Amino acid sequence: MSAVATFELILTLIALVVVLRWLALRLRLPTATALLVGGGLLAFLPGLPAVELDPELVLVLFLPPLLMDGAYFTAFGRFRRHLPGILSLAVGAVVFTTFAVGITVHWLVPTLPWAACFALGAIVSPPDAVSARAILQNVALPRRLLALLEGESLLNDATGLVLFRFAVVATLSGMFDAGAAIQDFFILSLGGLVVGSAVGIAWIFAVRKLKDQTLIIVASTLISWLAYIAGEAVHVSGVISTVTAGLILGWFQHQIFPASVRLRGTAFWHTMVFLLEALVFILIGFSLRGVLERVGGVGAVTSTMLTPVLGVVVAVILARFIWIFGADALVGVLRKVGVRRARPLGFKQATVLGWAGMRGVVTLAVALSLPASMPARDLMLVCAFAVIFATVVAQGTSLGFLIRKVRPVDTEPPAKMDLGACEARIARARYAAVEAGAYANDGTLVHPQLLEQTRRRLAGTESYAEDSERALEKMRPHFDLLLRSISAGRAELLRIHRAGMIEDEVLHNLERDLDVEELGIILQLSEDA
Template identity: 75%
Template sequence: MHPVEIFELVLVLLAVVVALHWVARRLRLPPATALLVGGGVLAFVPRLPPFAIDPSLILVLFLPPLLMDGAYFTAFGRFRRHLPGILSLAVGAVVFTTLGVGVVAHWLVPSLPWAACFALGAIVSPPDAVSARAVLQRVKIPRRLSALLEGESLLNDATGLVLFRFAVAATLSGAFDAGAAVSNFVFLALGGIIAGLAVSAMWIFVVRRLGDQTLIIMASTLMCWVAYIVGEAAHVSGVIATVVAGLVLGWYQHVIFPAQVRLRGSAFWETMVFVLEALVFILIGFSLRGVLDRVGGIEAVSNTMAVPVLGVVFTVTVTRFVWVFGVDGLLAALRSMGLKRARPLGLRQATVLSWAGMRGVVTLAVALTLPASMPGRDLMLVTAFAVIFATVVMQGTSLGWLINVVRPVDQDALAKMHLAASEAAIARAMAEAVELHAYAPDGTLIHPRLLEEYRKRSEVTTRYAEDADVFMEGVRAHFDVVLIALAAGRNELIRIHRAGLIEDEVLHELERDLDVEELRIILQRGN
């Protein structure tokens, strides 16, 4: 395709993204499902030019920012607390699924070499960070379950990619060294951690010296790609390097970023991630036609590949249930023997965790990197697409329904302070700081109104902390009137600007002040 045609196609896809998101909202479907199906339908529109995706470009363009986004917003305390469970899923479940799919694939297609069967297992084994985020952000689940799923989706890609590389090498060379595979995986993981920490240290050094808000936002945005590329260039895990950099960024942004950078950067980052996330799903569906053309069309797939493809899709789903419930049963047995640190999930949470195994961009990109000489390449490509479609459409669409039916219970103990108590503590600290600076050295009160305001705020938040529900009933009515007043002020501002009484610069400055005040009121008012 001509570069101009590619650009025009991207614009069309962005317009389709908006339309499909609107449709998904109206039909109450996960947007990922609508985008995936919509992209698949779009791929067969007559006279639409074929579109080939470079798998290397897919990984380096889409994966780093989406991994960084997940790591940035990960609750680090829960991530660290549940790290054993996360590693059980990110490493153990991926390896178990790879082995299970390999055995079933060889049973269904005996002519396919064992190593090639395990390569297929490695392609479809890691649940996807993008798919998990697209579904999880629209459902409410217990905090432990959320930590496990988010942490798994951040780390399991590294496991799947390593397994895939070794399986492909074993298929083409005919040799496999299990000891070398394990040691290489450890090297890649530790190297990725070191690379991520090194990039993070460089980011902290640079950001503290930039000074300009736009440059800080740009440097922080580039960090995801820098971490990934540095990791890959150093022949370690770029995925782990990016995740580590994202965790560090999320931890330090509270003390490094000024307030305006956080507000502006969050708005920019949210929009960018939305576009990338949406394009990933629609491009997966959009590339379906090329894969079908390569393997001989739908008829060839249904005649020669239907049974092994369905077998692999079934195995991918079942192996996750077996692993999750097996590990949970082991934890229950250990706890019954007196090991208090062993905390099983229980039937409800284990069921939801088992069903939340959507595949996506990594499965597609890895499948498309298969060498042309790889035995069973066509079968692997079709199977990868089938697993993506089945898990995103079937599991992604029904996960919310399953959560409502199962109703998993949050077993994690709450933190010692809740939101209202935290606000009261902050208000007291602010009032104490103002009181220290409200008086001149000779004891004269020089900021009486400021002192009164912060004392009043501290008293109000203390009452709010004592009984938040009762307190907010009256406060919301108060804030509603404030919002009405802000709307009246905004209308008057627009009127005097339209009448030519003020310059555009005055309009923008006053509008910004009203916007900040409105945002503050909306956040304080709550739902």
């Protein structure tokens, strides 16, 4: 395929993303499901070129920014508080699933070496950060469940990749050293932590030196790939390195970024991540065609591989439930013997957590990277696709329904301060600053209007904090009128511009001010709803 044809194909895929996203919204389906199924169906249309994905390119192109996005917006306090549970899923559940799938495959295909069976288990064991984010953004979950799922999706890829690497080596060489594997796992993880911390600290110093807003946004975007490539270059976990750098960026961006950079950068970042996520699922669907052609078509799959493929899918889903309910039972026992910090999830939350185990880009890339000499390589590829489609389509589509039926209760202890009380504290701090600067040295009031305006804002905020529902009922007509006034102002601004009375620069500057004001009102209404 020529360079021009490749570029045209990319443009076509982006256009498909728009159409499939629109269909998903109309049909109320998860976007990931629509993209995956749509890509798979469209791949078999006559005239479309076959898509062959380079697994190393897939990992280095898509995984770092998507991991960075998850880490950057992670609620770090909850991540730290629930780290034991996150590690139980990211390490324990992945290892358990690897062994469960390996045993199942060896039982169904006795001629396959044990190491190859565990290699297949390692391919399908880690739930995917991309799939999790694509599905979870459309559902409402208790805070603890959200922290566990987001944290798991950030860290479990490292476990799966290490297990896969050792299983492949053991298969091809016939040798396996469990002690060396465990030691290497800790070295890779700690090394990734060190590299990611170094990249994050370097980013802090670099951003403080940069003055141009565009350069700051570009430099911050490149950090995801820099952290991943740096980790892989020194032979440690690029996944852990990227996640660590992302957590640092997310923690310090509030002090380092000006408001304008944060607004512009977040808008750019969300758009880029959406396109990358969408292209991942489209390409997964498109690459199905090449895999089926390689193994002899759908007929060959159903006649020779159906039983082991179904066995792998069932083993993947059941293993997660067994681990989660078993670990939760252990936490319940610890709670009963007096360990106060041990808080079991309970049946409802454990059920939702067990069903939310979607696989995606990492499973695909790792499967495609299998050496040609790997025993049962075709079976492994088909199993990988089957697990991706089963988890993203079946589990992802039904997750919202399951949540509505089970109705998991948020058992997280509430924060010491709610939204209204926090806004009141901020308003008091702002009023104190204005009051301190409103008077000249001789005591003369030089900013009476600003002081009065800030005082009224403080009074309104404190009234809202005392009774938010009643205050919101009074504020809604006020906000509605403000939105109408902004709309009228924007219409007048456009009328003046269309009449040729102002330059484009004036239009853009004033429109930006109106947009920021409107966005503030909309966010206020959404937070209060």
